[in-house]
Amino acid sequence: MVIRTATAVVALASSVALLASTASAATDPAHDLSTRVTAEGANRHLIAFQRIADTHGGNRAATTTGYNASVDYVAGRLRDAGFDVSTPSFEVREKINDVGRISAEGASYDLIPFGETPNTSDGGLTAPLRTVSEDGTPGCEATDFAGQDFKGAIALIRRGTCTFVTKYANAVSAGAAAVIISNNADGPLDLRVPGTIPGGGATKADGTALAAKAGQQVTLELRHHDEVHQDRNVVAQTKTGRTDNVVMAGAHLDSVDAGPGMNDNGSGSAALLEVALKLGAKPKLPNAVRFTWWGAEEAGLVGSRAYAQNLSFEQQLDIALYLNFDMVGSPNPGYFVYNDPGLPYGSKHIEKAFSDFYTAKNLGPEGLNVRGASDYGSFTALGIPAGGIISGGGEVKTPQQAAKWGGTAGMEMDPCYHRKCDDLGNINREALGRNVAAAAFVIASYAVTTEGVNGVPSRMERAALR
Numbered sequence: 001m002v003i004r005t006a007t008a009v010v011a012l013a014s015s016v017a018l019l020a021s022t023a024s025a026a027t028d029p030a031h032d033l034s035t036r037v038t039a040e041g042a043n044r045h046l047i048a049f050q051r052i053a054d055t056h057g058g059n060r061a062a063t064t065t066g067y068n069a070s071v072d073y074v075a076g077r078l079r080d081a082g083f084d085v086s087t088p089s090f091e092v093r094e095k096i097n098d099v100g101r102i103s104a105e106g107a108s109y110d111l112i113p114f115g116e117t118p119n120t121s122d123g124g125l126t127a128p129l130r131t132v133s134e135d136g137t138p139g140c141e142a143t144d145f146a147g148q149d150f151k152g153a154i155a156l157i158r159r160g161t162c163t164f165v166t167k168y169a170n171a172v173s174a175g176a177a178a179v180i181i182s183n184n185a186d187g188p189l190d191l192r193v194p195g196t197i198p199g200g201g202a203t204k205a206d207g208t209a210l211a212a213k214a215g216q217q218v219t220l221e222l223r224h225h226d227e228v229h230q231d232r233n234v235v236a237q238t239k240t241g242r243t244d245n246v247v248m249a250g251a252h253l254d255s256v257d258a259g260p261g262m263n264d265n266g267s268g269s270a271a272l273l274e275v276a277l278k279l280g281a282k283p284k285l286p287n288a289v290r291f292t293w294w295g296a297e298e299a300g301l302v303g304s305r306a307y308a309q310n311l312s313f314e315q316q317l318d319i320a321l322y323l324n325f326d327m328v329g330s331p332n333p334g335y336f337v338y339n340d341p342g343l344p345y346g347s348k349h350i351e352k353a354f355s356d357f358y359t360a361k362n363l364g365p366e367g368l369n370v371r372g373a374s375d376y377g378s379f380t381a382l383g384i385p386a387g388g389i390i391s392g393g394g395e396v397k398t399p400q401q402a403a404k405w406g407g408t409a410g411m412e413m414d415p416c417y418h419r420k421c422d423d424l425g426n427i428n429r430e431a432l433g434r435n436v437a438a439a440a441f442v443i444a445s446y447a448v449t450t451e452g453v454n455g456v457p458s459r460m461e462r463a464a465l466r
């Protein structure tokens, strides 16, 4: 299947290349659009985002006025260009920690309540503290709970080896009344672990101190609540083309709290806006294109998940594929194409479409497992083929990569990732220009035909390819 699918994309890419070489460039919509989008065009939108952050408390994070102003800017530009724009709202839940404390023999230790777990009742829970032995797999196996009576007890488990969810579930199975997970590195442990008993996170040092009190009666108080906010996505679809075979392209519009979020993800948002405005609301292409800017990605893909999960199965089938643009102007850039294992059928074609574009520009693209950690994960979860590009975050550039991509070996691709310094100066304009061209080329290619991603081309698509 991989070989068959790969061959299909080669056929698509070469037919586009043939058009480009035998006819004037204007007859190939993908080539045409990729040459009309510019770094300057995208950078104008980045300047807008920087000014919005600077006049709204320094960031554009979910549920802030800076985010709202970003939505208004993008929606306004699209409306001016003739798009019908909607800004559907969704809920963002923010965990507020009220009380987190465990008291034993006069000593008291701070805890952070787990999100999505129940609170302890008034006055707290008094029960014996039981420590799960700190072997190589602490709390990861049911046998870690053998030999002690955890029924009604407070289970203390060290972080490490397996997921928090697994440790918590094993403690629940052993009959524990509450769970404390202590860190195995410096820093607090603030978790969301959906479950039926109270849970809290302790620091490494407090976990060690508490472990020495195993067997004692302790009193645990964990109380938290969620504040519910409304946030908005931006959705704009071309007015032409098939609406039952839509090409979707998205970028998250929110930043983290720490800074203005220019590379993450002003860059992808600006690139996508440049593509949408240059494509226009009524392109003469066989498939409709739906552009989306997501809210609250940094809070856990909240906006895209709310959007995707609200689609009926028929509405999901109307989406041919989803393309994601998150961090495309890194200051020490690489040229990566998503290649997570196990993505839905058709995703390999998308990977190849981006890779072929970079290869044709002699950029030597590399695959990167992004682990579903951006909005495409909300679509692949539904079986929708998806892919995307990224110019790198915390990855350190190797000498081999510096040789082909330029930049600085031994340095992170984005040293300002999720930091205050992710500002306009944190953007590599050359990478931004190449990536806005890549986005334009692949979006327009699929607007011409999704052949190979979802099966044979329609008659209309074949006509467009002639």
Ligand SMILES: [Zn+2]
Pocket: 252, 264, 265, 297, 326, 327, 374
């Ligand atoms: Zn991001």
